Amino acid sequence: MLRITELKLPINHADEALPAAVCKRLRITPRELVRFKIARRANDARDKMDIQLVYSVDVNVKDEATVLARFRKDRHVNPTPDTRYAFVAKAPEGVELPRPVVVGAGPCGLFAGLILAQMGFRPIIVDRGKVVRERTKDTWGLWRRGVLNPESNVQFGEGGAGTFSDGKLWSQIQDPRHLGRKVLTEFVKAGAPEEILTEAHPHIGTFRLVTMVESMRETIESLGGEYRFENRVEGIDIESDVDGKRRVTGLRMHTGDHLAASHVAASHVVLALGHSARDTFHMLHDAGVHVEAKPFSIGVRIEHPQSWIDEARFGPCAGHPDLGAAAYSLSHHCSNGRTAYSFCMCPGGTVVAATSEEGRVATNGMSQYSRNERNANSGLVVGIDPERDYPGSPLAGIELQRHWETRAFAVGGSSYNAPAQRLGDFLAGRPSTALGTVIPSYRPGVTMCDLADCLPEFAVTALREALVAFGKQIPGYDHPDAVMTGVETRTSSPVRITRNEAFQSLNTAGLFPAGEGAGYAGGILSAAVDGIKVAEAVALSMLAAAP
Known part of the structure; x- marks a missing residue:
């Protein structure tokens, strides 16, 4: 089978145009084309008056070797790559091995657990939150009634933070083993639409993610895995040998009734914590596990009518079914030395309350699969780093996040309302007292204010400059x-739980830091891929230690 890439056709092309283009590209007759299937589809909208669909196509032809020989120097015609996943290990039959423990049931923990289960290692997956449907009820409790459950919310519970997001399934990670394809394939098995296998920028949306997470849990359990919800890790048991080398031996758990405690013996622990497990980061640091501060970003969520973005990006083709809701990605290097950029853009979505701690406000964005809500929203954030902005303790970034989230809670009225401001007022440096034509989507609600009261001064300066620059790139962006709704503080983990080439903690054997919370991923797909890699490392380590 051959793969043709960069095959371009007009957006309104007829169905028969694609096989005709394949034949023309390969210089073959229609009778020599046995079959073809779309491997990937994107769009090129740089020219709004002539938007093109860009295909990668897998093709079966007669006399494949002769056809391929014509294109030896053409990088757009090659043998189709083998993207099938190959397991690196298998649990031996008849040998009783200790069960690996996965802490966290977000995308990283989910795929770590799935791969371990598929290899026969019967993982135990623990999560401080609830099963996904109960967690959804608790999350809506904050959005509708302003009632926060600190253990069951946007951040904590089955599915992780990615469940309440746009469900984006692409990243810029290097993926020579096609592990991302394994992730997408498993999602399709769990109920995702098959088009995620071919779209250049696939997404799923919250409602579909809920049922998929449930289906994958059932698969893991059918393979011998076990879930324990409402189990928060409160302590870690570590032993040192005569040479001072440390190894994990177990976890101390606190159960959901807030009365009972339990212990889990464990020699191999995957730490798939998520970026908001602040108390767990503190516990690990206190236990001597090597942790370091890492950069993250801070800013706001910005909303425009989706129709504005569609028109700005697609011109007269706005609304075309093959294009869907338009997205954007923006970045600006500011004169104060900072970089401001858009983050986690959600076409046709909503801004959501994303705090996990009482007395604080944090925002995020999410979309449903249809992406048909009124507004587009995106994080509009400014990069910060430990040396310049939170030096000293490895956990100083957590305290910086908490400071501005606490300030946002107060400015918003101490009711989980979020502080908000019209863009024009923000640029002018005056508080907003009323909304204009754009209605914010954040719930429980917003309080009009001056966002400069709940952001660092350097971030305010950078955002004001960047907004003007972005308005030149996307007409109407600076309307x-x-x-703008604040604050967006949880763009990524503020810490990194450092690990070595074997994916184990630098100073504590048997601990496998993984995913976004450990500082090694950013988004659903990259976190899931990291979960696969760590599961493989766990399996190989367990086999090496087996009698």
Whole structure:
């Protein structure tokens, strides 16, 4: 089978145009084309008056070797790559091995658990939150009634933070083993639409993710895995040998009734914590596990009517079914030495309350699969780093996040309302007292204010400069009625739980830091891929230690 890449056709092309283009590209007759299937589809909208669909196509032809020989120097015609996943290990039959423990049931923990289960290692998956449907009820409790459950919310519970997001399934990670394809394939098995296997920028959306997570849990359990929800890791048991080398031996758990405690013996622990497990980061640091501060970003969520973004990006083709809701990605290097950029853009979505701690406000964005809500939203954030902004303790970034989230809670009225401001007022440096034509989507609600009261001064300066620059790139982006809602602080983990080439903690054997919370991923797909890699490392380590 051959793969043709960069095959371009007009957006309104007829069905028969694609096989005709394949034949023309390969210089073959229609009778020589046995079959073809789309491997990937994207769009090129740089020219709004002539938007093109860009295909990668897998093709069966007669006399494949002769056809391929014509294109030896053409990088767009090659043998189709083998993207099938190959397991690196298998649990031996008849040998009783200790069960690996996965801490966290987000995308990283989910795929770590799945791969371990598929290899026969019967993982135990623990999560401080609830099963996904109960967690969804608790999350809506904050959004609708302003009632926060600190253990069951946007951040904590089955599915992780990615469940309440746009469900984006692409990243810029290097993936020579096609592990991302394994992730997408498992998602399709669990109920995701098959088009995620071919779209250049696939997404799923919250409602579909809920049922998929449940289906994958059932698969893991059918393979011998075990879930324990409402189990928060409160302590870690570590032993040192005569040479001072440390190894994990177990976890001390606190169960959901907040009365009972339990212990889990464990020699191999995957730490798939998520970026908001602040108390767990503190516990690990206190236990001597090597942790370091890492960069993250801070800013706001910005909303525009989706129709504005569609028109700005697609011109007269806005609304075309093959294009869907338009997205954007923006970045600007500011004169104060900072970089401001868009983050986690959610076409046709909503801004959501994403705090996991009482007395604090944090925002995020999410979309459903349809992406048909009124507004587009995106994080609009400014990069910060430990040396310049939170030096000293490895956990100083957590305290910085908490400071501005606490400030946002107060400015918002101490009710989980979020502080918000019209863009025109933000640029002018005056508080907003009323909304314009753009209605914010954040729930429980917003309080109009001056966002400069709940952001660092350097971030305010950078955002004001960047907004003007972005308005030149996307007409209407700096419209005075666009709404900015604060604060966006949880763009990524503020810490990294450092690990070696074997994916184990630098100073504590048997601990396998993984995913976004450990500082090694950013988003659903990259976190899931990291979970696969860590599961493989766990399996190989367990086999090496087996009698």
